[in-house]
Amino acid sequence: MIDLRSDTVTRPTAGMLAAMAAAEVGDDVYAEDPAVNALEARVAELLGHEAGLFCPTGSMANLLGVWLLVQPGQELVCDVRAHVARAEMGAHAALHGITMRTWDSGFGVTDAATIAGVITPDAGPYLVSTAAVALENTHNFGGGTVQPWEHLVEVSRLCRDARVGLHLDGARLWNAHVATGVALADYGKLFDTVNVCFSKGLGAPIGSMLVSSAANIARARVQRKRLGGGWRQAGVLAAAAGYALDHHLPRLGDDHVAAAAFAAEVAAVVPTAVEAARVQTNIVVMDTGPMTATAVVGAAAASGVRLSAVGARTVRAVTHQEVSVDEAITAGRTVAEVLAG
Numbered sequence: 001m002i003d004l005r006s007d008t009v010t011r012p013t014a015g016m017l018a019a020m021a022a023a024e025v026g027d028d029v030y031a032e033d034p035a036v037n038a039l040e041a042r043v044a045e046l047l048g049h050e051a052g053l054f055c056p057t058g059s060m061a062n063l064l065g066v067w068l069l070v071q072p073g074q075e076l077v078c079d080v081r082a083h084v085a086r087a088e089m090g091a092h093a094a095l096h097g098i099t100m101r102t103w104d105s106g107f108g109v110t111d112a113a114t115i116a117g118v119i120t121p122d123a124g125p126y127l128v129s130t131a132a133v134a135l136e137n138t139h140n141f142g143g144g145t146v147q148p149w150e151h152l153v154e155v156s157r158l159c160r161d162a163r164v165g166l167h168l169d170g171a172r173l174w175n176a177h178v179a180t181g182v183a184l185a186d187y188g189k190l191f192d193t194v195n196v197c198f199s200k201g202l203g204a205p206i207g208s209m210l211v212s213s214a215a216n217i218a219r220a221r222v223q224r225k226r227l228g229g230g231w232r233q234a235g236v237l238a239a240a241a242g243y244a245l246d247h248h249l250p251r252l253g254d255d256h257v258a259a260a261a262f263a264a265e266v267a268a269v270v271p272t273a274v275e276a277a278r279v280q281t282n283i284v285v286m287d288t289g290p291m292t293a294t295a296v297v298g299a300a301a302a303s304g305v306r307l308s309a310v311g312a313r314t315v316r317a318v319t320h321q322e323v324s325v326d327e328a329i330t331a332g333r334t335v336a337e338v339l340a341g
């Protein structure tokens with residue numbers, strides 16, 4: 001089986017497990033876990049922010065980041081395919097009273113003009129006020145799309161001028177950084193709050209980091225505990241994340257090569273399924289044409305390739321450290337045959 005459902009399927013390597021076993025740990029609810037404290041400081045600095053909060057999931061880090069910026073009854077504005085809107089089980093509304101409106105960017109690339117047309121800051125007594133905008137980089141369901149740097153700068157300026165908060169769901173910001181060479185801190189500084197995940201292509205078993213100002217992170221720490229996310233000797237997990245930054249961040253470009261090779265195989269046979277030139281990182285989103293996504297997922301699995309259905313006629317393949325370029329090419333040929341019918 002070649003498993004391309006997600007980069008979350010990666011398992012800890014022997015080196016990572018050794019780093020976890022060697023971690024110096026303490027009780028993180030008392031802020032006494034040295035490995036957690038070190039990781040929080042390291043990642044905050046990497047992203048150009050004052051402080052970090054290590055969280056069990058990216059969903060929780062997004063939930064806290066958005067909560068810092070949006071009051072109950074106000075709205076968050078984001079892309080129609082954003083993870084915060086589609087894949088967090090309505091948590092922002094269910095737990096924090098936050099509503100959302102969306103724009104449709106197709107493949108995920110967002111520009112300031114589109115956002116300016118949607119936001120309604122200080123909307124007065126009759127309309128919902130926009131308190132924050134959320135962007136995703138890379139854009140997952142958009143196909144691993146990298147947000148162009150100039151767009152991010154313009155969106156950041158727009159939000160600052162409009163006094164609207166700006167959250168980055170950077171679950172795969174690492175991939176954007178590797179694809180563009182833009183420094184992580186340059187990305188981070190454009191946003192009020194940023195989530196990054198260690199559990200995706202970086203290959204850690206669990207863990208995400210929320211970064212922001214020290215005052216924001218102090219508030220988020222209380223809310224994380226309220227949500228049941230106060231954890232104890234989490235240093236074993238912080239050690240895995242630190243190991244991933246040292247050893248797996250430098251190899252993410254290999255996943256981009258594998259995704260491009262996979263997409264080229266598919267596009268060569270079924271050009272309507274994917275435009276190979278649009279594949280920028282480790283995600284390939286494909287249009288299944290006349291077949292349903294579930295039918296394609298079933299047929300591909302029967303031929304040894306696991307994909308995920310992310311829409312009625314959309315399937316996704318994600319490359320990661322347990323899939324070689326050769327395996328990606330093999331998988332691409334298999335999926336091409338399935339899509340060709």
Ligand SMILES: *Cc1c(COP(=O)(O)O)cnc(C)c1O
Binds near residue numbers: 197
């Ligand atoms: C995976 C992911 C998250 C966080 O997911 P968890 O499973 O909660 O860790 C957030 N945003 C995007 C874009 C993701 O792909």
